[in-house]
Amino acid sequence: MAFSLSDEHRAIRQAVREFGENEIVPVAREHDEQKKYPEAIRKKAAQFDFVAPNIPLEYGGAGMDKLSSVLVTEELWRADPGIGSAVGSAGFGTDMIIEFGSEWMKEEWLPKIAAGESASASAISEPAHGSNVAGIETRAEKDGDEYILNGNKMWITNGTVADVAVVMAKTDPDAGHRGITAFLVPTDVDGLTADKIDNKLGIRASDLAELRLSDVRISEENVIGEVNEGFYQLMEFFASGRTNVAAQAVGAGQGALDAALDYAGEREQFGKPISEFQAISHKLAEMATNVEAARSLVYRAATAVEEGDQDLASRFSSMAKLFASERSVEVADEAIQVHGGAGYVSDHPVERYYRDARITKIYEGTSEIQKTIIAKQLL
Numbered sequence: 001m002a003f004s005l006s007d008e009h010r011a012i013r014q015a016v017r018e019f020g021e022n023e024i025v026p027v028a029r030e031h032d033e034q035k036k037y038p039e040a041i042r043k044k045a046a047q048f049d050f051v052a053p054n055i056p057l058e059y060g061g062a063g064m065d066k067l068s069s070v071l072v073t074e075e076l077w078r079a080d081p082g083i084g085s086a087v088g089s090a091g092f093g094t095d096m097i098i099e100f101g102s103e104w105m106k107e108e109w110l111p112k113i114a115a116g117e118s119a120s121a122s123a124i125s126e127p128a129h130g131s132n133v134a135g136i137e138t139r140a141e142k143d144g145d146e147y148i149l150n151g152n153k154m155w156i157t158n159g160t161v162a163d164v165a166v167v168m169a170k171t172d173p174d175a176g177h178r179g180i181t182a183f184l185v186p187t188d189v190d191g192l193t194a195d196k197i198d199n200k201l202g203i204r205a206s207d208l209a210e211l212r213l214s215d216v217r218i219s220e221e222n223v224i225g226e227v228n229e230g231f232y233q234l235m236e237f238f239a240s241g242r243t244n245v246a247a248q249a250v251g252a253g254q255g256a257l258d259a260a261l262d263y264a265g266e267r268e269q270f271g272k273p274i275s276e277f278q279a280i281s282h283k284l285a286e287m288a289t290n291v292e293a294a295r296s297l298v299y300r301a302a303t304a305v306e307e308g309d310q311d312l313a314s315r316f317s318s319m320a321k322l323f324a325s326e327r328s329v330e331v332a333d334e335a336i337q338v339h340g341g342a343g344y345v346s347d348h349p350v351e352r353y354y355r356d357a358r359i360t361k362i363y364e365g366t367s368e369i370q371k372t373i374i375a376k377q378l379l
């Protein structure tokens with residue numbers, strides 16, 4: 001299994017890096033402090049195909065392979081995880097539409113999302129059910145040629161900015177994971193409200209909300225894929241989603257490392273740069289090694305996803321997510337240490353990377369869940 005970067009991959013990485021340095025880094029702190037959703041940056045990123053790079057060419061997207069998508073995510077997060085999250089999540093749920101959606105759904109929504117005009121959301125989690133997806137309680141009851149949806153969806157990225165959401169609901173409540181169906185729900189439909197969650201620890205430029213569905217009427221034409229097959233459809237994207245989050249973690253870790261390297265070269269104590277103290281240089285060496293090891297796992301996972309090898313993709317994506325997210329938080333913590341007191345305040349970006357990296361241990365399956373998946377494959 002090869003996972004070296006082609007010239008095209010390197011060109012994509014360089015293009016996103018330049019975009020990040022020019023368009024994101026200068027405004028990152030302001031967006032974090034003001035919890036400001038970066039709609040203008042999302043629109044600009046779309047001009048360069050950095051929003052939803054997975055969308056096929058025929059629907060206005062870039063049709064990038066998985067490794068390219070991962071490079072986009074990594075570089076957006078390296079520039080700033082908050083804005084990187086907002087830009088990179090603008091197409092949440094589109095994998096489901098691309099793979100299982102009807103033609104009209106693709107034609108109506110994918111070009112708008114790829115162009116940065118719309119954002120989408122993926123609504124799976126609920127107040128009482130996060131790790132246990134099969135336990136969701138949102139109900140979709142058939143009424144003629146419509147479904148009536150009732151329930152609450154919790155922690156939904158893009159909840160107040162999305163124009164459309166892929167909502168998972170129970171169509172057969174007694175059948176556990178065999179009774180879940182995916183619905184395409186435009187967010188301006190009657191009965192759907194979004195309550196913004198704006199007290200997040202990190203990725204504060206990214207939008208988050210609780211969605212309430214109260215007698216939301218949706219045509220049966222809005223079923224994505226097959227009735228009662230939603231859980232299995234969702235499972236097809238777990239490896240891809242986890243690889244993305246692992247790439248987010250690598251980006252945050254690299255951003256924190258970059259800042260620590262700069263500071264260690266500039267800051268002087270006892271008449272010399274602190275980078276000349278072995279305690280600091282060894283710290284930097286360990287941080288760089290952890291970021292690079294995480295990156296290798298992520299690229300390996302991306303290659304397995306691209307090659308369609310389900311077992312390898314599942315194993316490597318869980319390993320990549322577990323390792324990259326845990327190490328990223330540690331690297332950001334050490335980056336604060338390298339900065340001393342200056343690392344503890346928002347004048348430098350390292351406290352932000354620390355807060356932002358923390359989410360990668362939680363969403364798309366917590367670290368504990370990743371360990372369970374990996375162990376199941378081993379035993």
Ligand SMILES: Cc1cc2nc3c(=O)[nH]c(=O)nc-3n(C[C@H](O)[C@H](O)[C@H](O)COP(=O)(O)OP(=O)(O)OC[C@H]3O[C@@H](n4cnc5c(N)ncnc54)[C@H](O)[C@@H]3O)c2cc1C
Nearest residue numbers: 122123124125129130131155156157362363364365366368
């Ligand atoms: C910023 C943010 C963005 C998010 N975006 C989205 C989104 O766009 N769409 C969406 O649907 N969801 C989203 N989520 C939800 C996220 O996926 C869940 O928070 C996550 O899956 C964990 O679920 P939970 O919060 O209910 O925790 P719980 O499942 O209640 O877990 C609590 C603790 O128990 C542990 N635990 C649970 N079950 C087990 C087990 N079987 N074995 C061992 N340990 C276990 C967990 O690891 C964790 O430590 C987002 C969350 C956040 C914070």
